[in-house]
Amino acid sequence: xxxxVRINSAEENFVREKKDVIATQADLAVKDHNKKxxxxxxxxxxxxxxxxxxxxxxxxxxxTLEAQSDRSTNLYEAKFLKRGKEYILDYFRPVAEGSxxxxxx
Numbered sequence: 001x002x003x004x005v006r007i008n009s010a011e012e013n014f015v016r017e018k019k020d021v022i023a024t025q026a027d028l029a030v031k032d033h034n035k036k037x038x039x040x041x042x043x044x045x046x047x048x049x050x051x052x053x054x055x056x057x058x059x060x061x062x063x064t065l066e067a068q069s070d071r072s073t074n075l076y077e078a079k080f081l082k083r084g085k086e087y088i089l090d091y092f093r094p095v096a097e098g099s100x101x102x103x104x105x
Contacts, residue, residue: 022049022052022061022063023049025061025063025078025080025087026046026049026063026065026078027046028089029063029065029076029078029080029089030044030045030046030065030067030076031046032089032092033076033092040070041069041070041071042069043069043070044067044068044069044076045067045068045069046065046066046067047065047066047067047068047073048065048066049063049064049065050064050065050066051063051064052064058081059081059082059083060079060080060081060082060090061079061080061082061087062077062078062080063077063078063079063080064076064077064095065077065078074094074095075094075095076092076093076094076095077091077092077093077094077095078091079091079092
């Protein structure tokens with residue numbers, strides 16, 4: 001039975017590490033967005049990852065996240081391309097009006 005505990009612990013650690021990587025990438029997307037803004041009303045604060053999906057060929061990481069501005073909290077989509085061990089931000093944009101953004105896993 002001790003082997004099962006070790007396997008579960010390793011699996012839990014892997015899942016936790018993957019969630020940390022995704023949250024870090026989402027936060028970096030928001031920070032990249034903020035660097036490009038000229039007025040303070042467009043500055044966002046990362047709140048949480050709503051969902052994510054990873055595609056192996058081509059290597060793409062898509063994240064739907066919540067970010068808060070001075071006025072409201074909205075959903076945004078960030079897409080990263082994986083080059084070697086690095087993720088490169090391809091785009092960051094608001095989720096289309098009328099779309100929940102929750103369908104991506």
